Amino acid sequence: MRCVVFGATGYIGGRLVPELVQAGHRVRVVARTPAKLAEVPWRDRVEVLRGDVTADADVREAVAGQEVVYYLVHSLTQHDFTDIDQHAARTVAAAAQAAGVERIVYLGGIVADRVPLSRHIASRAEVGTIFRESGVPTVELRAAVIIGSGSASFEMLRYLSERLPAMVTPRWVHNRIQPIAVRDVLYYLVQAAGLPADVNRAFDIGGPDVLTYLTMMRRYAAVAGLPRRVVLPIPVLTPWLSAQWVNVVTPVPRALAIPLIESLVHEMVCHEHDISDHIPDPEGGTTPYERAVELALARIRNAQVPTRWSDADIAGAPADPLPSDPDWSGGSLYQDIREQRTDADPATLWSVVEAIGGENGWYSFPLAWSLRGWIDRLGGGVGLRRGRKNPLRLHTGEALDWWRVELIDRPRILRLRAEMKVPGLAWLELGVEPEPGGGARYHQRAVFQPRGLAGHLYWKAITPFHDIVFGGMARNITGTAEHRAPATTTEDPGPPHK
Template sequence: MNGPAGPDAPLVLVTGASGYIGGRLVPALLDAGLRVRAMARHVERLQDRPWRDRVEVVEADVADPSTLARALEGVDVAYYLIHMMGGGSSFATRDRAGAQAFAAAAERAGTRRIVYLGGIHPRGEELSAHMASREEVGNILLEGAVPAVVLRAAVILGSGSASFEIMRHLAERLPVMVAPRWVRNRIQPIAVRDVLHYLVAAATLEGTPNRTFDIGGPDVLTFAELLHSCARAAGLPRRRIQVVPVLTPRLASHWIGLVTPVPTSIARPLVESLVHDAVAAESDLRDLVPDPDGGLTGVDRAIELALARIRDLDVTTTWHSAAPAGAPSSPLPEDPEWSGGIVRRDERSRTVNASPQTLWSVIEGIGGAHGWYSWRLGWVARGLLDRVVGGPGLRRGRRHPHRLMVGEALDWWRVERLERGRLLRLRAEMRVPGDAWLELAVEKSDGRTVLHQRALYHPRGLLGDAYWWAVWPFHGIVFGSMQRNIARAAENAAHDDPAASGATAGSAGTGAPAPSRGGPGAASHAVDDEESA
């Protein structure tokens, strides 16, 4: 590991820095002694990353070419880690336009190299729409004036990756499963740590290579064998897999969307990539780049490492780290730039007999396994309905049980604003005809701790307004019980652990519960049948 980058070190740009690979690549590049500029469509989503103070951050969007000049100014190597996964029927057009705009902007900026991560696929076969789009993006970059290094990988094994989450949940939840014929296709998975190793090395390759390189781990096996490996690493009996000829990628992706946390819109392109063999056709990069210390990571070891990180709550990025392409970006209705329109509100305040720090630890631990401190059946039913119509539902959970970061997903919400110890603002990503927010705030007033809760909804058209009034009768049950039970959880924590009531302001920053059984997780179970799933 090298020390901090000096002023003369090459400057690299990482696009998609809030995403799964980008969020892990940034610290790897810093450790390699390079200067890093992190690019994101919404820079506030990077504010809680542990590497934030070590990098330059720039807000830019390939969909707005006018923003790219500043992002690429002075950049030696640019990493293009953008793909409109699950981005609707026009994703290929947007992928194409984004790659063309980026290649042209890199040429104008005098960038020396572009590095892109695509997918392995067989040559000469008809590809799925998403795989074809990824190949097209790679070709656009290779045909541009700036030399490009295009790395192609198959299934990436790592804690939090969409591919790994699909495999893990299928293996853990289904001792017997039916599967399509393509589970017998050969794939060459690669550990995420080895992907990062090659990505970092691509910045300093000698010469001006302008070509693709296939990258893969040391093992070639079928997807069915990969599922067996997941079960074995988790200490489970061997899974029974019955292959059937009628399960199309479309049907398989819907099934995965119901069984795993990965929604159908994300699962489908991943499933379609498995219809073909995905084995490296060459290993030329290994002739140019030394293997990582200890060699490339085998499948069993990669799975063990991923499961260990999940068990140790050390998952740094996840497949839902970045907001999906095309996610709404309109401002909160109270913001000065708000353009007007109807805003529906449900606002409630309540005095809580606990310290602000104890109350905040409950708030920051909300969602995921702790639940939503509200009408359980209502939340579960709404989550299932959202999954059916293609939304995230409640399956995404949370990255860490007690600590949140701006920009990360939390069940069907996205953390939009976080002032630790004071304010949590969540923006809904469930399928609704409008824009919705939930705010939870802590205030110290006249020596009392006050919990402020408000739900805001900006309807789109008559359908949006009809939706608000249709669910209005349930607000007292959902939002009223939520506020009562959050307050009760904090009061129970303060009662069971008096030390928690006297917590310092510094301890509130950890977002951790009280160490006794009265922490937020335990307190949530004290509300009996009103706790959320």
């Protein structure tokens, strides 16, 4: 079948596309930033279109000639995500109906019995209603917490369980949840493409276990080999206060934690299993919770996490100017430029550059980086703890601590766009150039476009520390490269330099 996927750069979409290809479907993907897909292993097996789900012309082009529309888009990190999601859903629904699309497949959330619903769940339910009333047969799959390496829900569970041997918790930790493994979600999504035209409804999907969030944390600790967690529920901890705590303790930023936790206030248990009347259960049944945790942890240990929640944009926009643009809107542009020659060969130097960040550190004044990360987290930003998916290799569009990989031209240039809370736009560009007589030259450029007076004052305030931070980075990166053997493999990054 001919399938178009909206949300292919997201957590579920990035895993669904290769499953659809493997199932024999012809796949078209739509992305606001196609460069994010430049290095995915399935790139040459699909058609890629640049497009925005809120732009009528983009959506009409995307659905033209397609039989199935997969809609895996949401805007949780936007303040007005409810309005954005409904507008996008109506745009896609109208275009799909006009183009004669035969099926819409949408992944939503389990709708609790109690009201009022959280804004997150209410918005997801409204999007499902828009699709089901569009005139295009729609399958809405409703899931609770998805257990898989890199999912926001799993990362929140993982870090809370690992970092807090004892914790005070809100009452919602006793609410029942029916988690589902990401592999089972993908199975149902793929199978839904082939359902007959008379199926136009929502289906709850879940794993075999119904657990409280407290039990999920304790069972996670058992699977991970951690001591039993001590938990003291406190009734005064509201979802908003809980989100602030999650923002500090886990990599999940406050903007994403708030809607997720607001949803956990409701019990999220399947009301029915009618999906089995149309799609048989996965072979061997759906994945038990402990097994799903084991699989997720194994992928994390082996650096085989194909997508993460952070793959979606948290800040910035495709229309933001790049540091290479000739004309800068807004006038002023500040730069800190460093160059360092090294006797290390270019390949070795590049291996150090590409391994920067995460557990490998930033090669410069770790206390300052850590402090800046904590300040960003307290302000609701992403901080430093998003880390990186693979300790050695980066991909365009990937989150890297508080940066986003905007460009990687291996083995020449790595450009990062800042997603921290700053009064302006910021980039860090690292480059490697071979020297004619041997060795290499390292280029480093920090770029800042201030926004208003606060932006100018911010740059002036941090300028005295540039030699320590940026100068130290340049010296330590080249120094690390000189102490390594020539790069003939990408399997060993050497000792991390914090």
